[in-house]
């Protein structure tokens with residue numbers, strides 16, 4: 001039996017060798033769609049798959065940017081990069097604002113949907129979420145970076161505790177196993193974004209993202225009195 005890793009590596013080779021990349025018309029359509037929404041693309045000329053999935057990703061980023069407009073500012077903005085070398089990761093975020101999408105998964109929505117839902121049903125990801133939560137999760141990392149939010153500090157504040165171990169314990173149950181992947185809490189904000197923007201009614205995620213929105217407004221309010 002193939003391990004997951006081997007299955008994905010095999011599929012990667014198949015996509016690279018035999019997959020038909022999108023036409024130049026489709027590429028232009030996708031690029032223009034991204035540009036209109038303030039998002040830059042990299043590596044999508046060779047995309048083997050359905051551009052409507054990537055348009056959905058772009059739409060989902062835009063919904064979050066309504067609450068956190070700085071993530072799509074002129075100076076930095078968000079890049080979406082199609083990456084064939086992410087192994088079994090669905091996506092990763094690099095240098096704060098470059099979101100890498102795993103080309104192997106995004107070229108096959110059936111596979112992406114199935115593999116994501118396996119992780120959701122075993123509690124690794126927030127209950128009730130689907131593949132669209134992947135990019136919502138990654139945008140959480142971008143927001144933490146752009147708005148300078150320390151994910152663990154905010155979780156401690158909301159749960160009124162100073163104990164890291166206690167937070168990790170609570171969030172394993174109340175949010176997701178993956179939210180506790182790193183002891184510094186970097187995945188907490190992302191898993192909260194995944195839950196909140198997927199509208200799955202996760203109490204902690206909802207409280208957490210609302211606190212982030214509050215903070216971002218305060219940070220941007222020039223009339224706030226600093227003491």
Ligand SMILES: [Zn+2]
Pocket residue numbers: 137138141187190
């Ligand atoms: Zn993450």
